[in-house]
Amino acid sequence: MDNKHTSINLNIRGIGQSPTLRINELSNKLQKEGKKIYRMGLGQSPFPVPVPVVEMLKNHAHEKDYLNVKGLEALRKAVAHFHRQKDNLQIKPENVLIGPGSKELMFLLQLVYYGDIILPTPCWVSYVPQAKIIGRNIKLIHTTFEDKWKLTAHQLEEFLRSENDRFKPRLIVLNYPSNPDGETHSAAELEKIAKVARKYEMIVLSDEIYGQLHYAGKHISIANFYPEGTIVSSGLSKWCGAGGWRLGTFSFPSNFEWLLHPMASVASETYTSVCAPVQYAAVSAFVGGIAIERYLMNVRRILYSLAKKCVEILQNGGIRVHMPSGAFYLFIDFSNFAEKLNKKGINGSPALCEKLLEETGVAILPGSVFMRSEEELTARLAFVNFDGSKALAMSEAIPINEKFPDDFDQHCCNQVIEAVEIIVDWANK
Amino acid sequence: MDNKHTSINLNIRGIGQSPTLRINELSNKLQKEGKKIYRMGLGQSPFPVPVPVVEMLKNHAHEKDYLNVKGLEALRKAVAHFHRQKDNLQIKPENVLIGPGSKELMFLLQLVYYGDIILPTPCWVSYVPQAKIIGRNIKLIHTTFEDKWKLTAHQLEEFLRSENDRFKPRLIVLNYPSNPDGETHSAAELEKIAKVARKYEMIVLSDEIYGQLHYAGKHISIANFYPEGTIVSSGLSKWCGAGGWRLGTFSFPSNFEWLLHPMASVASETYTSVCAPVQYAAVSAFVGGIAIERYLMNVRRILYSLAKKCVEILQNGGIRVHMPSGAFYLFIDFSNFAEKLNKKGINGSPALCEKLLEETGVAILPGSVFMRSEEELTARLAFVNFDGSKALAMSEAIPINEKFPDDFDQHCCNQVIEAVEIIVDWANK
Numbered sequence: 075m076d077n078k079h080t081s082i083n084l085n086i087r088g089i090g091q092s093p094t095l096r097i098n099e100l101s102n103k104l105q106k107e108g109k110k111i112y113r114m115g116l117g118q119s120p121f122p123v124p125v126p127v128v129e130m131l132k133n134h135a136h137e138k139d140y141l142n143v144k145g146l147e148a149l150r151k152a153v154a155h156f157h158r159q160k161d162n163l164q165i166k167p168e169n170v171l172i173g174p175g176s177k178e179l180m181f182l183l184q185l186v187y188y189g190d191i192i193l194p195t196p197c198w199v200s201y202v203p204q205a206k207i208i209g210r211n212i213k214l215i216h217t218t219f220e221d222k223w224k225l226t227a228h229q230l231e232e233f234l235r236s237e238n239d240r241f242k243p244r245l246i247v248l249n250y251p252s253n254p255d256g257e258t259h260s261a262a263e264l265e266k267i268a269k270v271a272r273k274y275e276m277i278v279l280s281d282e283i284y285g286q287l288h289y290a291g292k293h294i295s296i297a298n299f300y301p302e303g304t305i306v307s308s309g310l311s312k313w314c315g316a317g318g319w320r321l322g323t324f325s326f327p328s329n330f331e332w333l334l335h336p337m338a339s340v341a342s343e344t345y346t347s348v349c350a351p352v353q354y355a356a357v358s359a360f361v362g363g364i365a366i367e368r369y370l371m372n373v374r375r376i377l378y379s380l381a382k383k384c385v386e387i388l389q390n391g392g393i394r395v396h397m398p399s400g401a402f403y404l405f406i407d408f409s410n411f412a413e414k415l416n417k418k419g420i421n422g423s424p425a426l427c428e429k430l431l432e433e434t435g436v437a438i439l440p441g442s443v444f445m446r447s448e449e450e451l452t453a454r455l456a457f458v459n460f461d462g463s464k465a466l467a468m469s470e471a472i473p474i475n476e477k478f479p480d481d482f483d484q485h486c487c488n489q490v491i492e493a494v495e496i497i498v499d500w501a502n503k
Numbered sequence: 504m505d506n507k508h509t510s511i512n513l514n515i516r517g518i519g520q521s522p523t524l525r526i527n528e529l530s531n532k533l534q535k536e537g538k539k540i541y542r543m544g545l546g547q548s549p550f551p552v553p554v555p556v557v558e559m560l561k562n563h564a565h566e567k568d569y570l571n572v573k574g575l576e577a578l579r580k581a582v583a584h585f586h587r588q589k590d591n592l593q594i595k596p597e598n599v600l601i602g603p604g605s606k607e608l609m610f611l612l613q614l615v616y617y618g619d620i621i622l623p624t625p626c627w628v629s630y631v632p633q634a635k636i637i638g639r640n641i642k643l644i645h646t647t648f649e650d651k652w653k654l655t656a657h658q659l660e661e662f663l664r665s666e667n668d669r670f671k672p673r674l675i676v677l678n679y680p681s682n683p684d685g686e687t688h689s690a691a692e693l694e695k696i697a698k699v700a701r702k703y704e705m706i707v708l709s710d711e712i713y714g715q716l717h718y719a720g721k722h723i724s725i726a727n728f729y730p731e732g733t734i735v736s737s738g739l740s741k742w743c744g745a746g747g748w749r750l751g752t753f754s755f756p757s758n759f760e761w762l763l764h765p766m767a768s769v770a771s772e773t774y775t776s777v778c779a780p781v782q783y784a785a786v787s788a789f790v791g792g793i794a795i796e797r798y799l800m801n802v803r804r805i806l807y808s809l810a811k812k813c814v815e816i817l818q819n820g821g822i823r824v825h826m827p828s829g830a831f832y833l834f835i836d837f838s839n840f841a842e843k844l845n846k847k848g849i850n851g852s853p854a855l856c857e858k859l860l861e862e863t864g865v866a867i868l869p870g871s872v873f874m875r876s877e878e879e880l881t882a883r884l885a886f887v888n889f890d891g892s893k894a895l896a897m898s899e900a901i902p903i904n905e906k907f908p909d910d911f912d913q914h915c916c917n918q919v920i921e922a923v924e925i926i927v928d929w930a931n932k
Binding site (some may be wrong): 080081082083084086087089116118119122123128129131132135136137138139140141174175177178181185186187188189200203204207243315316317318319320332333336339340343344345346347348349350351352355 | 509510511512513515516518545547548551552557558560561564565566567568569570603604606607610614615616617618629632633636672744745746747748749761762765768769772773774775776777778779780781784
């Protein structure tokens with residue numbers, strides 16, 4: 075494309091030419107050539123939206139009014155209730171903000187708040203492009219395989235001390251269970267991080283969009299330890315399978331009116347309010363109930379079982395990976411194969427993923443997309459290429475206190491298993 | 504609110520404290536005190552979403568996938584078809600961008616395009632705050648009552664010549680039929696403006712969200728005269744009554760890939776894609792058909808009849824106003840009463856609207872909100888405070904080639920008539 079004679083915001087030029095796009099384009103090209111592609115790139119829940127939530131959308135299809143910019147009152151109450159019941163948090167409905175996806179709310183936050191953005195890596199793919207578009211400073215803190223890709227309080231404090239400015243306005247984003255690695259923090263770890271955040275008066279954006287996909291149903295929020303400085307992010311996209319519906323939530327501390335208010339003002343000048351029928355439907359998701367809990371229990375045990383199976387295969391094949399605590403990602407490390415890969419001309423994660431895709435049809439995302447250095451041989455695998463409706467129906471037929479039969483994963487999710495086996499074979503070839 | 508110790512983007516501080524908000528707060532306060540309020544402030548269609556479109560939303564309630572960032576292919580085809588059929592425009596589906604409201608798309612456009620924003624006034628309320636948030640220059644061109652609040656090609660050329668820089672990147676926004684005045688340009692006028700735009704190589708954002716609410720069904724797009732430089736904006740909010748659903752469309756010239764592409768990139772880092780069930784439903788709205796045409800014919804004749812009635816009452820009462828060509832607004836001018844109002848301490852539109860509301864319960868928006876000078880005694884009246892479903896049902900019962908009975912407006916829209924009579928009485932008191 076010839077951009078020579080055009081006039082584009084310089085923060086935006088070149089955005090979007092990401093390795094994700096390259097992997098997608100290459101996938102499409104190979105598929106057109108007749109190659110079988112295992113799509114493990116996009117992080118979309120494979121499960122359907124729970125039936126009662128879909129029914130509510132139908133029942134409210136005629137709702138046509140512009141709703142309050144901060145969100146439907148019943149929904150804000152339901153979100154407060156959800157966090158009280160699930161996370162033991164005291165959130166006031168008037169401090170909840172509903173947006174068309176938590177990604178959009180995150181963008182508004184970065185646009186409105188004037189401060190540096192601190193990101194432990196590996197981190198989700200959109201935080202950094204957002205900061206670039208707006209022109210914010212990004213400070214990365216790289217975690218290690220040995221720490222299970224988790225930021226430690228010690229690391230955080232070291233970094234902050236090095237900046238020589240205790241009260242610089244800062245926003246740190248913590249995402250747990252995490253995209254891209256499914257790891258989560260223990261209560262003790264969160265408490266220590268909270269202590270550092272409090273000392274430096276940082277804002278914590280706690281991205282808990284995968285909280286309800288903690289396999290043991292035991293997600294803990296850092297807002298329990300730092301209620302006065304934590305914004306809790308959630309939404310329908312992951313635990314409720316409704317990514318395409320576009321509904322996210324931010325829950326603010328009571329003393330954050332100074333930030334919530336201008337965010338709502340910018341919302342009113344941009345997306346206005348979230349789709350009315352979807353907001354009515356979302357009430358039923360956040361209020362919850364037996365049907366939703368049953369759905370979650372089945373979703374969790376399917377994901378747990380599949381994660382365990384994949385980790386086994388990968389570890390047996392020499393690929394470094396931790397068993398995740400939740401969500402549907404594995405962050406895998408090929409460093410045991412570095413020498414062999416280097417000989418093939420593979421010197422980093424983008425080349426690793428391109429070569430893997432070309433040679434095997436398995437599409438995964440390079441670690442560099444998650445802000446790891448390009449030389450590192452890491453990648454994210456989203457184990458979502460299976461029929462979630464079928465898996466859910468099969469799981470529902472098995473009493474919740476019984477174990478899955480040994481062939482459950484093979485039966486429900488054979489494409490995932492096949493792809494993971496292909497990865498191992500390829501690495502060892 | 505104490506913002507002293509907070510860190511907020513300076514472009515955003517103070518945004519949202521608009522007269523619209525003040526009028527709304529005052530309305531709520533007076534209503535709580537037991538006063539009857541005529542809400543003619545918010546510009547929302549009073550009509551329901553057409554039945555086949557609501558049915559489509561129900562049928563697609565289960566759709567949960569993230570759709571393409573630019574929009575569902577079937578919808579982009581339907582929008583191209585719509586503009587071909589309605590506006591005689593040749594738009595390619597691949598040049599259509601779907602967003603969560605045309606307001607959000609407008610924001611993306613201002614964010615991505617680096618150029619000055621030219622606005623004829625009176626203009627819609629959100630263009631200027633968006634430019635302020637992003638930090639763009641705004642250049643206002645004030646139109647006159649005598650020109651029916653329409654920008655002339657001569658005015659535009661004068662302004663551009665005065666800037667001494669022919670090829671400065673510029674974006675002009677034209678909105679017709681217009682919010683806040685319902686006026687529209689003739690083909691000859693558009694052709695002249697197009698000639699100037701071409702000479703200066705300006706981008707025209709043609710906001711045609713009210714196009715299908717042209718009373719005679721004869722909306723003409725400037726893209727017919729300046730296809731290579733016009734972006735046409737539309738959406739479901741006004742002609743389809745679905746403001747709360749949040750779906751807008753931008754249709755780009757074929758040579759605008761340089762702009763569409765980065766806008767889509769920013770979309771993918773913000774709202775991601777538009778609500779999937781709503782996109783499926785919107786296909787039926789843009790494809791159209793007999794049910795939609797019938798709906799539009801009835802909506803148009805109801806609005807036309809009511810506009811005519813209101814204009815009659817206002818003009819007979821000495822208030823200056825033009826009969827609009829479409830939409831559901833009147834931009835009224837109290838300058839005939841300037842002396843009398845000044846004596847009451849009313850020296851501009853904000854005071855005018857506050858006093859009117861306090862003394863009569865009629866809530867309308869001051870001309871200053873639409874970027875007219877504060878001293879001017881203008882205001883926008885949205886004649887939408889009636890039961891659109893009832894009016895539609897009554898209109899449908901009358902053959903389309905027959906005239907409405909004389910008491911139709913009084914019967915269907917008595918609150919509107921009452922409020923307009925109150926305004927006249929108040930001005931003449």
